[in-house]
Amino acid sequence: EAGVAQSPRYKIIEKRQSVAFWCNPISGHATLYWYQQILGQGPKLLIQFQNNGVVDDSQLPKDRFSAERLKGVDSTLKIQPAKLEDSAVYLCASSRGVEGTGELFFGEGSRLTVL
Amino acid sequence: AQSVTQLDSQVPVFEEAPVELRCNYSSSVSVYLFWYVQYPNQGLQLLLKYLSGSTLVESINGFEAEFNKSQTSFHLRKPSVHISDTAEYFCAVKRAGSARQLTFGSGTQLTVLP
Numbered sequence: 001e002a003g004v005a006q007s008p009r010y011k012i013i014e015k016r017q018s019v020a021f022w023c024n025p026i027s028g029h030a031t032l033y034w035y036q037q038i039l040g041q042g043p044k045l046l047i048q049f050q051n052n053g054v055v056d057d058s059q060l061p062k063d064r065f066s067a068e069r070l071k072g073v074d075s076t077l078k079i080q081p082a083k084l085e086d087s088a089v090y091l092c093a094s095s096r097g098v099e100g101t102g103e104l105f106f107g108e109g110s111r112l113t114v115l
Numbered sequence: 116a117q118s119v120t121q122l123d124s125q126v127p128v129f130e131e132a133p134v135e136l137r138c139n140y141s142s143s144v145s146v147y148l149f150w151y152v153q154y155p156n157q158g159l160q161l162l163l164k165y166l167s168g169s170t171l172v173e174s175i176n177g178f179e180a181e182f183n184k185s186q187t188s189f190h191l192r193k194p195s196v197h198i199s200d201t202a203e204y205f206c207a208v209k210r211a212g213s214a215r216q217l218t219f220g221s222g223t224q225l226t227v228l229p
Contacts, residue, residue: 003158004158033216040124040221040222041221041222042119042121042205042207042219042220042221042222043159043205043219044219045216045217045218048215048216050214055214055215056214056215056216091158091159093159103161103164104159104161104216104217105160106158106159106160107158108156108157108158109158
């Protein structure tokens with residue numbers, strides 16, 4: 001079974017530029033998550049999708065961050081314009097459903113550096 | 116809301132020594148508890164979880180954790196560590212029965228020294 005795929009692995013941009021990250025979850029997983037992991041901190045949930053609907057986006061900075069999962073499969077996270085404090089690893093994860101076990105399957109992450 | 120505190124950001128230990136990584140949580144409702152591990156240059160993966168039943172849970176590679184409701188703790192232990200256990204370990208909490216997902220602690224970097 002293929003794992004969660006993310007791209008690009010690394011991205012360096014200047015502040016005020018835009019960037020997009022792509023995620024393809026494990027086949028058949030209905031729930032997809034984007035987490036932000038700043039150096040020295042634990043992952044923080046940005047947005048959670050169930051199929052193509054949003055379950056939780058309470059911690060997504062909506063003035064600059066957006067995410068979509070149009071066909072209920074892969075997803076894109078966009079930042080526009082980027083700030084220095086957006087430097088982090090963006091983790092995508094998926095799970096079979098929202099209930100119960102809490103086992104999330106993570107991708108390797110996309111590391112963003114904002115200069 | 117739930118929160119997780121990992122008291123130690125870095126834990127160095129010699130090979131074959133025992134180790135304990137501490138995790139305390141805060142919640143006013145029933146929770147599920149998890150330990151995730153992140154090896155260098157890899158994604159996070161589930162190490163073990165407590166949902167209900169026996170308060171002692173074990174992983175396939177010799178780690179164990181005990182849910183202590185009175186102390187609101189879920190410490191991770193291993194009686195004898197290997198070099199290959201070097202990784203970052205994250206404790207996480209989820210409200211039982213909720214659709215909303217995991218809240219992670221800040222992580223503990225375990226470094227096993229030869």
